[in-house]
Amino acid sequence: MRKGKLGMPRDRYRIEMRMVFYIIVLFAIISIGGIFLGGYKWPFGFIVWLALAAVAVFILVRYHSRHTTYTCPECNENFRVSTLIDLISPHKSDEKYLRCPRCSKRNWCKETANRK
Numbered sequence: 001m002r003k004g005k006l007g008m009p010r011d012r013y014r015i016e017m018r019m020v021f022y023i024i025v026l027f028a029i030i031s032i033g034g035i036f037l038g039g040y041k042w043p044f045g046f047i048v049w050l051a052l053a054a055v056a057v058f059i060l061v062r063y064h065s066r067h068t069t070y071t072c073p074e075c076n077e078n079f080r081v082s083t084l085i086d087l088i089s090p091h092k093s094d095e096k097y098l099r100c101p102r103c104s105k106r107n108w109c110k111e112t113a114n115r116k
């Protein structure tokens with residue numbers, strides 16, 4: 001496998017960079033939205049802002065789940081997870097605690113870029 005910057009495979013690096021970009025853009029939208037909506041008719045402005053933030057997080061996690069596959073350490077099965085599972089599963093650096101759809105074992109599965 002060819003390695004790109006930061007020792008990550010090229011595809012993985014590209015997706016990570018896009019994720020960082022999206023996080024910055026979403027953070028900017030949430031912050032600016034918070035400033036505008038914060039002073040507007042409490043608690044209406046806050047609720048709108050909260051909904052906006054939730055949608056932003058959902059879009060981000062959805063993007064992540066669509067572009068990431070996981071590899072089971074037991075049986076080497078590659079699989080994708082739903083947006084909801086991606087959101088609620090424990091996560092550490094490049095691994096996620098998931099149940100393998102083939103062998104049904106719970107494990108720290110390694111993230112790999114989805115080449116589609």
Ligand SMILES: [Zn+2]
Binds near residue numbers: 073075076100105
């Ligand atoms: Zn497995």
